[in-house]
Each structure stands twice: as structure tokens, then as C-alpha cells.
Amino acid sequence: MLSLGLRELDEMLGGGVEEGSSVAFIGSIEYDNIILMHQAVLEALKDGKKVLLVNFRQPPQTLLRELRNYGIDYEPYLDGPLTLMDGYSNLYGTGGQGGKNVIPNPLDLGITTAIIKDILQKENYDILAIDDVTSQYTLQSNPKTYIKAVVRLINSVKFFGKASFVAVNTEVFEKPDLAAVLIPFDYVIEVARGIIKVKRSFQPLRVVEPKVPYIRTQRGICSMKEHHQSIEGIKAQLKAGKNGTLWLGNDRVQIVDEETERSLIETIYGFLGPEKGKGLLYTWGKKQFIGYGEYARKYEADLKKSLEDIFKFTLASGGGRLELVELSDSVVVVRGTSLFPGGEGYPHPIHAHYAGALAQFLTEFTGERWEGEETKCEAMGARYCEFVLRKVG
Numbered sequence: 001m002l003s004l005g006l007r008e009l010d011e012m013l014g015g016g017v018e019e020g021s022s023v024a025f026i027g028s029i030e031y032d033n034i035i036l037m038h039q040a041v042l043e044a045l046k047d048g049k050k051v052l053l054v055n056f057r058q059p060p061q062t063l064l065r066e067l068r069n070y071g072i073d074y075e076p077y078l079d080g081p082l083t084l085m086d087g088y089s090n091l092y093g094t095g096g097q098g099g100k101n102v103i104p105n106p107l108d109l110g111i112t113t114a115i116i117k118d119i120l121q122k123e124n125y126d127i128l129a130i131d132d133v134t135s136q137y138t139l140q141s142n143p144k145t146y147i148k149a150v151v152r153l154i155n156s157v158k159f160f161g162k163a164s165f166v167a168v169n170t171e172v173f174e175k176p177d178l179a180a181v182l183i184p185f186d187y188v189i190e191v192a193r194g195i196i197k198v199k200r201s202f203q204p205l206r207v208v209e210p211k212v213p214y215i216r217t218q219r220g221i222c223s224m225k226e227h228h229q230s231i232e233g234i235k236a237q238l239k240a241g242k243n244g245t246l247w248l249g250n251d252r253v254q255i256v257d258e259e260t261e262r263s264l265i266e267t268i269y270g271f272l273g274p275e276k277g278k279g280l281l282y283t284w285g286k287k288q289f290i291g292y293g294e295y296a297r298k299y300e301a302d303l304k305k306s307l308e309d310i311f312k313f314t315l316a317s318g319g320g321r322l323e324l325v326e327l328s329d330s331v332v333v334v335r336g337t338s339l340f341p342g343g344e345g346y347p348h349p350i351h352a353h354y355a356g357a358l359a360q361f362l363t364e365f366t367g368e369r370w371e372g373e374e375t376k377c378e379a380m381g382a383r384y385c386e387f388v389l390r391k392v393g
Contacts, residue, residue, distance in 0.1 A: 005039030008223045021186040022164045033191035049126040056087040056135040070220040109149040134169035154184040209298035261341040285356025293364025336385040349377040
């Protein structure tokens with residue numbers, strides 16, 4: 001299997017895409033699809049694959065400089081497993097450009113595709129990557145002829161047993177032309193407006209809804225979930241707004257210290273008493289997690305992985321460390337250390353809201369009712385906090 005450079009996307013496809021298959025990365029003028037395509041190329045190079053990269057969009061050095069802004073550095077692989085073929089200079093340069101890796105006249109489709117196929121076979125490349133076939137489409141006097149050339153090229157590459165990664169801007173192609181140019185591709189991956197969608201797949205998908213929310217960063221295209229599961233990701237999303245506001249992405253937030261949180265919990269217990277106080281905290285936790293389980297189930301079928309994703313975010317956001325101790329059809333046990341807020345000498349468990357949040361998540365994810373409680377609490381003198389959740393009914 002070939003990785004596409006994004007863990008969530010690879011898992012959705014069962015480990016990546018089949019070797020020898022053709023993949024179209026489609027997108028808009030944002031060019032996020034192009035960045036993800038190059039991430040897939042870089043992953044293939046790291047895996048020891050030999051890649052022929054044909055570039056029509058800009059001068060080779062400009063392309064290399066652009067990609068470095070997103071953590072994609074091809075320099076260590078040039079003149080080795082990676083060949084960068086220039087299909088730009090003879091379109092826009094003054095005078096004819098020559099050289100081993102320069103296409104003489106990219107508008108001569110017969111010569112262009114013949115050169116690509118010849119090099120691909122003779123030098124035994126594993127993957128053909130094309131940086132945006134849209135650039136050539138806009139220059140054609142006869143777009144239909146160009147589409148035929150692209151379809152034949154991709155089918156020929158598959159016939160040779162080679163893989164192809166191709167970027168396509170859907171906003172430029174006429175609708176019938178877009179449908180035609182995508183015919184030979186085994187996989188069609190849309191990367192646009194913050195969502196990656198698998199539009200076509202060679203093998204059955206492992207999720208109900210094949211979508212991955214993403215963000216463009218200095219490390220390239222990152223899934224929103226993984227981005228928020230690291231301290232660096234949260235820091236990158238945290239911005240100060242006008243009038244004293246603080247934003248985490250599109251959500252307004254406020255920094256709360258431990259003393260403030262402890263004071264709130266102490267007030268709840270003091271005002272309502274032990275049982276009603278614990279009940280309110282538990283309900284508060286459930287309210288905070290409404291929608292999380294349903295959302296997770298769309299993109300991940302494995303409950304264990306989904307719980308571990310929550311634990312990563314809790315750790316990255318300063319909520320403490322959680323770990324799964326037991327997981328069965330009817331019982332889930334979670335252990336926590338250094339949970340927020342901390343404290344000592346308390347007569348009541350102070351993390352009942354964690355139990356409520358976990359119960360709400362399990363109920364939505366499984367479609368069956370779960371309830372839970374904090375059975376041990378560090379603040380009451382235990383070595384760790386423990387949450388026991390049981391299926392009801």
C-alpha cells in the first residue's frame with residue numbers, strides 16, 4: 001500500500017492506496033490538493049520508491065521553494081530516487097530551453113506523453129506524479145484532445161504496473177470535461193475548503209462518512225483532529241482577538257486556572273450537598289460532550305481508537321492524562337492522573353464531569369445508553385482517578 005501522507009486518510013482507505021493504482025487529487029484555487037499530493041510523493045520517497053515528478057505549473061526552483069513552506073523538502077532526493085521534469089520553461093521562457101529533464105514543447109501532446117512514458121519505463125520509476133494537469137488544459141485550442149491524451153497517459157501508466165498521483169483543479173474544467181478526465185483514476189480524493197473527501201475508492205471504505213476535516217499548516221495538510229491533539233497544534237490555533245477576546249480556531253475561549261475551577265466545584269458541593277452536587281457536575285460533563293460521539297463515529301469505526309483520540313486531546317489541552325484500562329461490550333474502565341483541577345484533602349470526587357463526558361461519548365458512539373462514575377479520585381487521596389462506565393439495560 002502507498003501512504004497518502006495523512007494517517008486518518010490512510011486508515012480510512014485500509015492502509016493507503018494500492019500500489020500501481022492511479023490517484024487524482026482534486027481541489028480548488030486554494031491548491032490544498034496539490035500540497036497533499038506532494039505529501040504523498042514525499043511519503044513514497046521515504047518508503048524507497050522511485051518517482052518521476054512532472055511540473056507544468058511554475059519554474060522548478062519556485063516549486064521546490066513553495067513546498068518547503070509546508071515541510072516538503074525534495075532536495076535530499078533529487079538526482080536520486082526523484083527526478084523533477086520541467087514542463088514549464090518551454091512554455092514561458094525566452095528561447096528554447098534544453099537539458100535532460102526538460103520537456104521540449106509541452107503543448108505538443110504526442111511528444112510530451114511519449115517522453116514521459118519512455119522515461120518512466122526505461123528508468124524503472126514506481127510512480128508518475130503530475131503537478132496540476134489544469135495548467136495545460138487552459139492552454140489548449142482543443143480541450144477534448146487534451147483530455148484524451150491525459151486519459152491515455154494514465155491508462156498506459158497503469159498498464160505498465162506503475163502508480164500515478166495527479167493534481168486537478170476542478171474549478172477550471174468544464175463539468176463534462178472534468179468527468180471525462182477523471183475516468184481512468186482508481187481513487188479520487190477531494191481536498192478543498194477544509195474537508196478531505198474520498199469521492200472514489202478502489203477498495204471498500206472503513207467508515208460511514210469518508211471525510212477528514214483538515215487545516216493547512218507549516219507541516220502541510222494536517223487533519224484537524226491530529227492538529228488539536230498536540231500542544232503545538234493548539235498553540236497555532238490560539239489567537240487574541242479584539243476587545244479582549246481569545247479564540248481557539250473559530251471558538252471563543254477563556255483561560256481558567258486551577259484555583260478558579262476548584263472554587264466552582266467546591267461551591268457546587270457546598271450549595272447542593274454531596275449527591276446533588278455530584279449529579280450536577282456529572283450532567284455538566286455530559287452537556288459539554290453532546291455531539292462528540294456521533295461526530296467520531298462518522299470517521300472512525302473503532303471505539304478504542306476514538307477514546308484514545310479523546311485522551312490525546314485532553315493531554316494536549318492541559319486536562320491531564322487518561323488511559324484505557326478495560327474495554328468490553330458492557331464495561332469500560334478509564335484511569336486518570338494529574339486531572340484538572342488538581343487538589344488534595346477533598347471529601348468528594350471532584351472529576352465527576354469527566355465521568356459524565358465519557359458516558360455521553362459512549363452513548364452516542366455505540367447507540368446504547370451508558371452511565372458512569374468516578375470511583376477513585378486523586379484529590380481524595382487515591383493514587384489515581386478511576387472512572388467505571390457501564391452499559392445500562
